[in-house]
Amino acid sequence: MTGPAGTVLETVVREEWGRLTSLLLARYRRLDLVEDALGDAVEAAARRWTADGTPDNPSAWLLTTARRRVIDRVRAESMAHRKAPLLVTDAERSQERQAAMADPGGLVEDDRLRLVLMCTHPALAPEAASALALRLVLGVSTHDIARLFLVSEPTAAARITRAKKKIVAAGIPFAVPAAEVLPERLDTVAQTAYLAFTAGYAPGSGPDLLRADLAGEAIRLARVVVDLCPDEPAPVALLALMLLQHSRRDARVDADGRLVLLADQDRRRWRRDEIDEALGLLAGPVLTGPVSPLAASYVVQARIAAEHATAASAKDTRWDRIVDLYDLLLQLVPSPSARLARAVAVAEASGPGPGLAALDGIEAVGSHRVAAVRAELLARSGDTVAARTAYAEAIAACHNDTERAHLVERQQALPDAGGDRSTG
């Protein structure tokens, strides 16, 4: 569907999917029916709006149409005397629901939070939770979710279906938990959004270097949560972190689709508005008080990204501050990838020797990155033979086509080691 009606439909689906899903769920408590009904309504809209013109209130049109579909299905089922499991909601809330339908206000926003919390419940496997949140809160297609997580479409669909089944079978509620548990639940929401984001930015294999548009969907998910809970540190810190990383998307790949390293990126292509927004979030009052370890780790990572974002050029980067921030991060999350990034920063701040020393003992099983960094630092320190071996190790372990091409190029660019070979 093209033309103005198509654009309106696209926008309303993009912006209203989560609100409509949560409204329908709150009312009918049938996770199995709601999404199908909404999908049917969107299909009907694609046909009818082109023929009859766009309705005055497109979102209300979709809601009414989807509601009719749900009612039809429920009727058909009750005729067949079939018992279907219901989603857990407070029974007395049905009265409230009527009011919410007539007057979409605060209650509706509360329903969206219920939807986000249900999709990202810690009882669901993190990848399934991410997929489900993208699907139900944002309406991202199963096709795109499969692309994001590098799985086949049937696998993505099965993951989402299984998560939906578990919600109903295990009794995961469509509810906002008690105030004392809410912050830790929002930490899980943030982790779920970040998982989807990193899937978009660190593809493990295949030809895609970036799935930046899909990473953008994860940012949208974080925005929904920040809008709903503006005083919660974890989502705010995560949004800042993701915006800073995302702001570099246009500069990360060159015209031929090859990876451009941070130092070589054209900084004019970074999105200033996103950087400014992130810096504003980092400076805001929400992050000044005590925060959870997870939120603190997002804050520190965002501050590292902010050091890059605010450096006028690669050589103006304050690597000393970045090393300090990585030391802080390692106290919070002692992960191999953080140690690797710290070693890179040490090399930039103090030279390849200290950098190589900082690489010692980092175990990142199945990853090419430690070998790739070692190769680069060996090359810089003039040890061409060892650099060649390390590049070979990195190339063998790398499963991303674009990154592998980059490594091969670096290896071939090494000065001719013929003389070394004759002596060794």
Next chain:
Amino acid sequence: MTESMRRYVVLVAYEPGQWESASEALRQEYFAAHHAFEEYVDAHGRRISSAPLAGADTATTIRHVDGVASVTDGPFVESVEQVGGYYDVELPDLDSAIAAGRLLPSSYAVEIRPAVTVEGYERG
């Protein structure tokens, strides 16, 4: 009980010998944790039944191999932690079951499983 109650079996697992080696003070802490769990369930739902189980070394397993029901010594699987007891409860949803389960001693692994009715099972 309202229609919206759900039935959960809460399985608790712990390392064999943990209870036997516990001091009197630690045993009192365990009792207090179980009482807190039971009070939570009473306040939010209903206790159906519960029991501590004898050690996994007293278990007997029946398994059908080649059409013959063989009876063997021992539990299903060898693992460090063994199922040591269970609660059969009714609670409104998984979050309340998790809230209750969190009150149990922190050395336990607690598995929450929804109980189901199998259609067509009841005899007419």
